[in-house]
Amino acid sequence: MRIAITGIGIVSAIGNNCAETLQSLLEQRSGIGPMRYLHSVHTEYPVGEVQLSNDELRQRLNLGDEPLPRTSLLGIMAAREAIAMAQAPCDTLISGTTVGGMDLTEQHWQDYKQGKSVATIPLHEAGASTRAIMRHLHSPLGELEGSCYTPSTACSSALNAIMLGCDMLRTGQAKRAIVGGAESLSRFHFNGFRTLMIMDQQPCRPFDANRNGLNLGEGAGYLVIESENDALARGAKILGYIGGYANACDAFHQTASSPEGEGAYLAMKGALDMAGLLPSDIDYINAHGTATPNNDVSESASVTRLLGVCKLPAVSSTKAFTGHTTSASGGIEAAICVLAMNNSFIPANLHWTQSAEGLITPVTQTLHQPVHHILCNAFGFGGNDSSLLLSDHPIDLTEATLSSLSPLRGKSEGGCEVSAAYLRRLSPQMRQLVGVAKQALQDAGIERPDAIVCATRWGCMQQSIRFLQDMIATNEQELKPTPFIQSTHNTIASLMAILTHNHGYNATYSQGKQSLACALMDIRCQMALGRIRSALVLEFDEQVETWDEVLSLIGEQTCNIARAHVYIKNE
Amino acid sequence: MEQLIEQLKSQIIEALNFEDLTPADIETDAPLFGEGLGLDSIDALELIMLMDREYGIKLADPKQGKQIFRSVRTMAEYIQEHRTK
Numbered sequence: 001m002r003i004a005i006t007g008i009g010i011v012s013a014i015g016n017n018c019a020e021t022l023q024s025l026l027e028q029r030s031g032i033g034p035m036r037y038l039h040s041v042h043t044e045y046p047v048g049e050v051q052l053s054n055d056e057l058r059q060r061l062n063l064g065d066e067p068l069p070r071t072s073l074l075g076i077m078a079a080r081e082a083i084a085m086a087q088a089p090c091d092t093l094i095s096g097t098t099v100g101g102m103d104l105t106e107q108h109w110q111d112y113k114q115g116k117s118v119a120t121i122p123l124h125e126a127g128a129s130t131r132a133i134m135r136h137l138h139s140p141l142g143e144l145e146g147s148c149y150t151p152s153t154a155c156s157s158a159l160n161a162i163m164l165g166c167d168m169l170r171t172g173q174a175k176r177a178i179v180g181g182a183e184s185l186s187r188f189h190f191n192g193f194r195t196l197m198i199m200d201q202q203p204c205r206p207f208d209a210n211r212n213g214l215n216l217g218e219g220a221g222y223l224v225i226e227s228e229n230d231a232l233a234r235g236a237k238i239l240g241y242i243g244g245y246a247n248a249c250d251a252f253h254q255t256a257s258s259p260e261g262e263g264a265y266l267a268m269k270g271a272l273d274m275a276g277l278l279p280s281d282i283d284y285i286n287a288h289g290t291a292t293p294n295n296d297v298s299e300s301a302s303v304t305r306l307l308g309v310c311k312l313p314a315v316s317s318t319k320a321f322t323g324h325t326t327s328a329s330g331g332i333e334a335a336i337c338v339l340a341m342n343n344s345f346i347p348a349n350l351h352w353t354q355s356a357e358g359l360i361t362p363v364t365q366t367l368h369q370p371v372h373h374i375l376c377n378a379f380g381f382g383g384n385d386s387s388l389l390l391s392d393h394p395i396d397l398t399e400a401t402l403s404s405l406s407p408l409r410g411k412s413e414g415g416c417e418v419s420a421a422y423l424r425r426l427s428p429q430m431r432q433l434v435g436v437a438k439q440a441l442q443d444a445g446i447e448r449p450d451a452i453v454c455a456t457r458w459g460c461m462q463q464s465i466r467f468l469q470d471m472i473a474t475n476e477q478e479l480k481p482t483p484f485i486q487s488t489h490n491t492i493a494s495l496m497a498i499l500t501h502n503h504g505y506n507a508t509y510s511q512g513k514q515s516l517a518c519a520l521m522d523i524r525c526q527m528a529l530g531r532i533r534s535a536l537v538l539e540f541d542e543q544v545e546t547w548d549e550v551l552s553l554i555g556e557q558t559c560n561i562a563r564a565h566v567y568i569k570n571e
Numbered sequence: 572m573e574q575l576i577e578q579l580k581s582q583i584i585e586a587l588n589f590e591d592l593t594p595a596d597i598e599t600d601a602p603l604f605g606e607g608l609g610l611d612s613i614d615a616l617e618l619i620m621l622m623d624r625e626y627g628i629k630l631a632d633p634k635q636g637k638q639i640f641r642s643v644r645t646m647a648e649y650i651q652e653h654r655t656k
Contacts, residue, residue: 481613
């Protein structure tokens with residue numbers, strides 16, 4: 001099957017649609033500036049905000065007063081543009097996010113204590129922000145009906161969404177999918193990154209010798225993908241092809257990338273291998289390039305290793321335009337790559353002035369030249385590294401039929417002792433799951449599964465609520481980095497990778513009660529396509545008193561879940 | 572100085588969640604990172620917070636921590652010299 005891209009949609013700090021984005025890129029106009037809509041006390045940090053208030057977004061999108069997180073508002077805007085461009089309805093929405101409805105939770109936390117604003121409570125769930133996007137994709141061209149998926153692997157979420165979409169097309173589980181991600185700024189993760197001391201108070205300078213951290217941004221970016229045959233049959237304009245993709249785990253540290261960039265190298269190599277291309281075929285690498293001291297060194301090392309003796313192609317990070325849009329970055333940057341391919345240019349890496357040993361030298365001015373093959377990178381916390389290969393040529397990918405799947409040796413709920421220095425940072429329920437997972441692997445006689453996939457409804461709530469409460473109680477003054485680091489949905493899947501020294505596929509899904517079904521869809525596709533033979537599937541949720549008090553206002557509650565299943569491909 | 576060192580050990584245990592350790596388990600001159608306690612970059616950030624919270628010392632650049640956090644002793648020496656509370 002050849003996977004064709006027939007629509008794209010983008011909203012970010014450099015434009016509310018593709019046309020505005022293209023213009024900003026060509027004119028080298030950055031969207032990073034003083035804070036306008038994020039109500040943080042730390043206004044000394046510039047951000048890449050979408051230049052529309054929530055009310056203005058609602059007006060443009062013709063939405064009523066239904067409570068919606070900003071993540072969903074941005075997602076609806078970009079997704080509608082992509083579907084309108086494709087001129088055809090989609091049957092599947094796969095949208096990565098981690099922030100989800102955190103903006104509403106932090107805004108209304110005090111209201112909840114008084115039993116007010118309860119309608120926004122269910123929107124805290126990451127999957128709920130995706131379902132909200134799906135509900136509002138009405139367009140004259142058709143209504144999206146069917147399934148929705150929310151990969152939540154921190155800053156690689158949107159690229160992992162694109163990968164799942166491709167797998168579902170290749171296994172006949174989707175016919176036309178809209179894939180990417182959406183993420184709004186929130187005080188929660190803005191302060192989280194602040195405690196990590198990796199935010200620059202100046203506009204960020206990716207790959208520069210004097211870079212001093214990232215600027216946070218927000219937005220949404222989607223691709224509409226379908227088989228080339230389907231696209232040609234309906235006379236659709238094809239904007240490009242997806243030729244390869246891979247995800248690998250750095251399995252090094254929860255927030256830092258390894259100095260040699262092992263995970264990043266494996267992801268880029270995997271994407272090239274799937275496409276049957278060589279490093280010398282690549283015209284452009286849209287780097288993750290966050291401008292943190294650590295990322296840019298690690299990514300440079302991985303790119304240099306990938307290239308070997310080949311000459312460095314044009315490389316740029318577009319984060320100096322948009323800021324780091326975290327979970328949405330893979331979607332926004334993949335869409336930017338499609339713009340680059342269709343308009344024959346390479347976007348500049350703004351604000352770069354000085355090279356340094358161990359750092360690749362990016363393109364500093366817009367280059368006008370044909371662009372045939374592009375690698376687009378997105379790396380996330382937990383060493384979750386993904387790379388996508390986009391091409392203007394059709395590339396044949398294998399197809400397969402899904403078969404049924406049953407867990408090996410049932411479920412393991414016991415658990416064995418695990419001792420590792422970093423476990424001291426985990427909540428008791430997270431530690432429990434690590435033990436259960438280790439036991440399940442031992443029972444199955446598998447040391448290192450090919451994939452680790454976690455399903456969670458609410459994510460790592462104990463640490464999230466702790467950080468949220470500290471943030472509100474101290475007016476963003478006294479915050480600790482540890483709970484923030486542990487608050488991302490993919491914390492456990494990535495810890496299991498570190499614990500089992502596993503560079504294989506790593507993903508986490510948050511889709512309410514459908515989270516496990518999403519995780520199983522992912523591994524079934526990959527098993528059918530022959531990329532994995534074994535998988536560790538984790539189920540996690542934890543009960544937190546303060547959160548249960550909030551949920552009781554809408555007649556819900558959480559429960560402790562720590563289950564692990566091992567799956568082996570049926571031969 | 573000795574009193575500060577003991578106090579600092581307790582504060583490190585609490586800030587970094589070393590539930591199983593007592594101050595006596597931490598050697599004053601042993602390296603905190605790599606070997607010894609085996610701390611990492613997240614712990615370094617927690618130690619920066621601790622210095623601010625308990626002793627009113629603000630480090631703007633996490634790289635400064637490398638020298639200061641070599642051992643409990645180096646940390647205590649730095650605190651003694653720079654503390655504002």
